[in-house]
Amino acid sequence: MDMNNKILSELPKISRRKFLVGTAAAGGGLALGFSLPFGIAPAAAQSGAAAAEVNIWVVVQPDDTCVIRIARAEMGQGTLTGLAQLVAEELECDWKKVKTEQITAGQNLARKRAWGDMSTAGSRGIRTSQDYVRRGGAAARMMLMQAAANEWNVPVGDLTVANGMINHAGSGRKTSYGKVAAAAAKLTPPDPKAIKLKDAKDWKIAGKPLRRLDTADKLNGQKIYGIDLKMPDMLHATVKACPVFGGKLASYDESKVLGMPGVKRVIKVNDSTVAVVADTWWRAKKAIDALPIVWDEGPNAKVNSASIAEHLKSGLTGSDAFADIDTGDAPKAIAAAAKKIEAVYSVPFTSHTTMEPMNCTVKLSPDKSEIWIPTQNAEASLAALSSASGQPLDKCEVYKMDLGGGFGRRIGNQDVVRQGVAIAKAFPGQPVKMVWSREEDQAHDFYRPIAQCRLSAGVDENGNLAGLHLRVSGQSINAFANPAAIKDGKDRRQLQGLWPQPNDAQIGYTHANLRTEYAMRNTHLPVGPWRGVNTNQNGIFLECFMDEVARLANKDPLEFRRTLMSERPKHLGVLNAAAEKAGWGKPLPKGVHRGIAQFMGYGSYSAAVAEVSVSPKGEVKVHRCVFALDCGNVVNPDQVAAQIEGSVAYGMTALHSEISVDNGRVVETNFHNFRVMKIAEMPKVEVVLALTHDFWGGVGEPTICVVVPAILNAIHAATGKPVRSLPLSKQGLTLV
């Protein structure tokens, strides 16, 4: 986050409206696609000078190939294909002739951030760029048509276009985008404000379940991830950092490894990290494992999960909490209620565990600093590269590699960039690829924050809610990563999904006596955003407790929720849609039970119904999960379904597994003790897109927060006992 702030202060700020005007003008003067200094040549660079940059988003080649530029990162979530669909829809090009090309952070900077924000997090990739990329596609179409009109000397209004072919019905003349692109690139671009975008109901490319554009190379081993880069004279590095957070590197004995095959250098990377550089990665890995290292484990060496739990517990009753929602008098109403319930929930740390371990390749030359890195925020990587290498921003370049998983690990803290640069400084002019081991990746993540929650509620004699009081105690992401975001000591971010304000992550219930509170309890573990961020634990707290209160009230969990949602029509809409699709209330096979949950995050509304059975031995089988999502508009329904399917797997691993702490360090260091769910545990997934069309919400993160509570509520229905503490594996339950 410090890097995000830095980038915002250092990079020119341009409003969304201004940049289209400004750069469309710049694009008009630049009649060719610039060649990119990639190891892998993108489409436009391959085509050479004959390709015409109609504007910053659209490059047309003489063979009618339309190269659509993508600024956001692709990490599997399908944003690349979705953004291309949006541009192509307005461009009216032939989808079969679309290619994509990724811009670099340096290019964006050199052109005054023409492509806008490159950061890819918060499920924002499509929803916050859909308007300007569609305008970019439309502007290019208008310029291409104008170029044809000019050539034929006819009014542009007499022309029609389809699939990249421009027609003049009056004369029967036809031309293609490739033939007029060079002329189009020289025209004055239209005023973006004057562009009328298509109504979604008229879409032919966007809104359709088209196949992804980036699949082919993932099927035959040809796709080059950051970890796969090969360059002449490249060296390989791996690191070890002090396993206890806050500890330091005391000493190491490099003489023991310098004679090992291929080993070049042992380097102190920073106060707590040492690296070995060799001619292959395996030789570096073998040497660092053999390197005698003495750690000064520092003040946290005795911390363990139990002491952390005690620390959080103090927040459940301490006087330092603040109230976010404080309607009526919830504690008083609960005290006076006919029936009451109180519960404490807890959710552990967990790790991102991207399948591609952290890596980067750095080359530092006297006049240029370059990095090849799988990053969710190429501009933050650029700022970190500049700051770490000492080269000014305009002499730095970030080549964004498609990510082998992101999930929030590769967005904020650019720790990998700083390490990579520190190592490469020892080898000027020579590329050095640093790759972490899985053990390093598990032990030095920015974990999903740990949290506990005390909830109390009362119901009256008619089974109506009398009041609800919720207090979260746990670690703050902002306190670790971005303290400036905490206003007046109140870190509202930790109450994500419980906010009263509409549009982003609003609580789905209203009541006359409702109180939500947060008490900050930080630990020595670094924390950060993890797919869904704080909606994960807050969704569990609220939605599992809601089932407990419904039982107290002798009400059906769905019916009970509905009584509190009359002022939340969109939340209620997805709840009803999921219940209907799942057949809520209809008979199930013997031993199978349902659970339901709803929650909001990232501007979208989610609900889920899970069908679960639990064996006497505590084996939990999740048979089926039905989701309803209202993300307003959908660009590719099949990829939205893929994201929802993925959220089930990511959520279920976090349901079953945890990151725990002993002697100040992470215990779960590889897949043998950090159990990730596999295909055998994967339930059937069904999706209802219950779209209301009047907004654009996120997709990658919104559904994960209902996965776990829906399953936990089904387990509660199956066993009669609530599961209030995760992971499941520590409650005598196991996923099968």
Next chain:
Amino acid sequence: MAQLNINGRTHNVDVEPDTPLLWVIREHVGLTGTKFGCGVAQCGACSVHLNGEVVRSCSIPLSAVKAGDKITTIEGLSRDSSHPVQKAWAAIDVPQCGYCQSGQIMAAAALLAKKPKPTDKDIDEAMTNICRCGTYHRIRAAVHMAAGNTKVGSADATLSDKTTV
């Protein structure tokens, strides 16, 4: 100097005998489609075929590979992505980030070579590779499609058919 037969070609590699086959393939032979995920034979990202059996190459030292052993990596599964598994994977867009998919595809191809018509249980037992994006749902559908159990466009095969808009 060891001699390896990889994808039908002979490679001579001069490397320490304890070097895992994965790193021989990636760093000495130069084929990077086979991925590093864990180094302890847990995740399957490094899956290759050794004499037709799927193995986790991160945990096989070079010294354990015999002269005459035939190794197939993702690059050698087919010349043009025409293996039924690759075609099924493409037809229903299995990959998300794609990083684990080389291993998933190699595991699926080995399964189908032994059991041309696998059941769900066969798939559960044979496909133990980890995917963090959560493509399991589609992997199952694609294995069935590759086996000819389902056809492209059928409700079971195409996930989007199950999506109600």
